[in-house]
Amino acid sequence: MNKRVVITGMGVVAPxxxxxxxxxxxxxAGKSGIRFWxxxxxxxxxxxxxxxxxxxxxxxEEQLPPFIAKKITNNAxxxxxxxxxxxxxxxxxxxxxxxxxxxxxxxxxxxxxxMDSYIDTKIYPIDQGEHKKLxxxxxxxxxxxxxxxxxxxxxxxxxxxxxxxxxCITGSEALALGFETVQSGxxxxxxxxxxxxxxxxxxxxxxxxxxxxxVSNDEPEKASRPMNIKPMGFVPAGGAGALVIEDLxxxxxxxxxxxxxxxxSHFNSGGQREGGSMTAPNSDAxxxxxxxxxxxxxxxxxxxxxxxxxxxSTKGDVIEVKNWSKTLGLPKEEFPYINTPxxxxxxxxxxxGSVELVACLLQMRDGYIHPNLNLGEIHPEISELVPAxxxxxxxxxxxxxxxxxxxxxxxxxxCVILLRKWK
Amino acid sequence: MTxxxxxxxxxxxxxxxxxxxxxxxxxxxxxxxINDLKINSAHVVDIVLDIESxxxxxIDDDAIxxxxxxxSSIDLIQSKME
Numbered sequence: 001m002n003k004r005v006v007i008t009g010m011g012v013v014a015p016x017x018x019x020x021x022x023x024x025x026x027x028x029a030g031k032s033g034i035r036f037w038x039x040x041x042x043x044x045x046x047x048x049x050x051x052x053x054x055x056x057x058x059x060x061e062e063q064l065p066p067f068i069a070k071k072i073t074n075n076a077x078x079x080x081x082x083x084x085x086x087x088x089x090x091x092x093x094x095x096x097x098x099x100x101x102x103x104x105x106x107x108x109x110x111x112x113x114x115m116d117s118y119i120d121t122k123i124y125p126i127d128q129g130e131h132k133k134l135x136x137x138x139x140x141x142x143x144x145x146x147x148x149x150x151x152x153x154x155x156x157x158x159x160x161x162x163x164x165x166x167x168c169i170t171g172s173e174a175l176a177l178g179f180e181t182v183q184s185g186x187x188x189x190x191x192x193x194x195x196x197x198x199x200x201x202x203x204x205x206x207x208x209x210x211x212x213x214x215v216s217n218d219e220p221e222k223a224s225r226p227m228n229i230k231p232m233g234f235v236p237a238g239g240a241g242a243l244v245i246e247d248l249x250x251x252x253x254x255x256x257x258x259x260x261x262x263x264x265s266h267f268n269s270g271g272q273r274e275g276g277s278m279t280a281p282n283s284d285a286x287x288x289x290x291x292x293x294x295x296x297x298x299x300x301x302x303x304x305x306x307x308x309x310x311x312x313s314t315k316g317d318v319i320e321v322k323n324w325s326k327t328l329g330l331p332k333e334e335f336p337y338i339n340t341p342x343x344x345x346x347x348x349x350x351x352x353g354s355v356e357l358v359a360c361l362l363q364m365r366d367g368y369i370h371p372n373l374n375l376g377e378i379h380p381e382i383s384e385l386v387p388a389x390x391x392x393x394x395x396x397x398x399x400x401x402x403x404x405x406x407x408x409x410x411x412x413x414x415c416v417i418l419l420r421k422w423k
Numbered sequence: 424m425t426x427x428x429x430x431x432x433x434x435x436x437x438x439x440x441x442x443x444x445x446x447x448x449x450x451x452x453x454x455x456x457i458n459d460l461k462i463n464s465a466h467v468v469d470i471v472l473d474i475e476s477x478x479x480x481x482i483d484d485d486a487i488x489x490x491x492x493x494x495s496s497i498d499l500i501q502s503k504m505e
Contacts, residue, residue, distance in 0.1 A: 070439040
């Protein structure tokens with residue numbers, strides 16, 4: 001018998017807001033966190049804009065355990081720990097446990113955790129024959145499970161404690177993996193999230209692929225424009241999100257506040273065949289992923305209030321909307337609302353899914369649909385399928401009960417999650 | 424540098440690695456790094472690195488084994504600075 005699984009805590013570190021309430025304010029107001037970065041210009045990048053979360057020294061000292069606050073320089077680890085601990089506190093759980101809890105585990109992933117800007121201070125000494133200077137924290141600061149390991153150090157998980165890495169679906173996949181773990185009764189509670197650092201070492205590879213936006217360097221806030229007629233490439237960003245999930249009985253027993261129920265999830269791959277590649281999706285697999293998720297939930301397609309898309313501001317946006325339209329099979333006028341926070345925060349890569357899931361929960365909690373900035377003229381192939389008013393450019397205040405969230409990633413990976421507001 | 428001044432510097436260096444806040448408040452020269460201050464044994468290596476850079480000295484691997492207490496750490500620094 002499957003357990004029902006609910007979300008009881010959330011935390012976020014995003015380019016337009018550090019902490020859930022700060023992020024919520026920015027989402028509601030349509031506030032961009034995309035800025036110009038001199039460093040990218042100096043190093044001959046094509047794209048000089050990006051999203052770096054405004055994490056201050058004060059925030060770090062106040063919210064992180066002293067050792068992490070003083071000694072960790074890797075932003076991916078810092079963002080992940082900030083988001084994870086915020087979610088834990090939000091769920092009303094103990095942040096100083098004496099003993100490990102065998103019923104609680106974690107899935108906390110990352111995209112390229114070790115590629116954060118700390119490379120120059122930690123890795124370069126190796127080539128100078130000074131590897132001894134690495135000390136003992138260079139390993140947890142470079143291993144993919146680094147953020148997970150420091151969170152475990154603080155929160156003492158006793159159940160399965162994993163770190164997934166699946167490019168841009170990492171965050172939603174972390175939730176899906178945690179969901180399956182709790183749904184099957186293997187754990188009562190999981191912390192699920194993901195993180196990505198930021199800066200030149202991560203962004204350079206994408207810049208070299210010519211898939212970043214290079215035409216808006218003088219207008220950073222206008223660079224990310226999902227679903228626009230001229231998608232000019234994505235805007236790179238860092239960030240992290242985290243959710244605490246529990247089986248319903250456990251949450252009710254301890255009187256936890258409940259944001260939403262996870263109705264279903266599905267993740268698959270297009271196998272990099274039939275149109276799928278390292279960077280392009282196999283549309284058959286995308287459609288299968290969406291429909292499998294909906295089928296598992298048992299809901300009627302017309303119950304979906306909002307699609308929180310992947311929508312990176314690339315030519316993939318058209319393919320994505322076509323896949324949504326084809327899979328849902330609704331007449332144009334019944335297409336659900338669709339948005340993505342990427343117009344405000346860029347693409348947080350491995351952190352994206354988790355940050356965007358927090359955005360989904362906030363929209364359900366407070367009853368609104370955040371705007372899509374910089375939409376301008378909608379891509380004609382999208383206009384054909386979706387009424388303009390369903391791609392809001394200003395906030396729409398309305399009850400949101402059911403959200404379908406998708407992320408698609410490098411390597412031809414897909415992940416879809418269905419959430420329902422808890423009432 | 425006086426021994427008191429060295430003690431203050433060493434306290435500052437080891438503070439982030441101390442696992443028990445109360446133990447740090449009660450720190451004396453006799454405090455054992457691992458048993459009293461609950462410092463993870465792996466972090467003794469980090470403390471050595473921080474000491475090396477703070478005092479511009481080199482501490483060889485064998486000497487690390489003698490660094491068991493706050494007092495022995497200060498002794499080691501003093502001997503290297505002479």
